[in-house]
Amino acid sequence: MAMRIKEIREAKGMTQEELENKSGISRQTISAIENGKTNNVKSGTLIALAEALGTTLDAIFFDEAV
Numbered sequence: 001m002a003m004r005i006k007e008i009r010e011a012k013g014m015t016q017e018e019l020e021n022k023s024g025i026s027r028q029t030i031s032a033i034e035n036g037k038t039n040n041v042k043s044g045t046l047i048a049l050a051e052a053l054g055t056t057l058d059a060i061f062f063d064e065a066v
Contacts, residue, residue, distance in 0.1 A: 002039075003060050006034035012055050023052035 009019055016034075020027040025048055032038040033049075050057050 003046075004063070005030070005049055005053070005060055008055055008059065009034075011038060012053060014053070019049070019052055023048045025049060034043075 002009075007054055009016070014022075016027045016030050019025070019030055023030075025045055029038075029045065030049070033045075046057055046060060050060055
């Protein structure tokens, strides 16, 4: 399942490093998720990323306003 983390992050003008600092998720993990190199992402990781991006899990998975 494709995720829109990179699209949302870039729309907010945020770097991977900034997202790392705000979410507590490593830049390497963020990069792997954004590039589709991992399919096993824990729900807590997704929740932390959504909160750091100021969005919802729905927005990460479905095309809705960021």
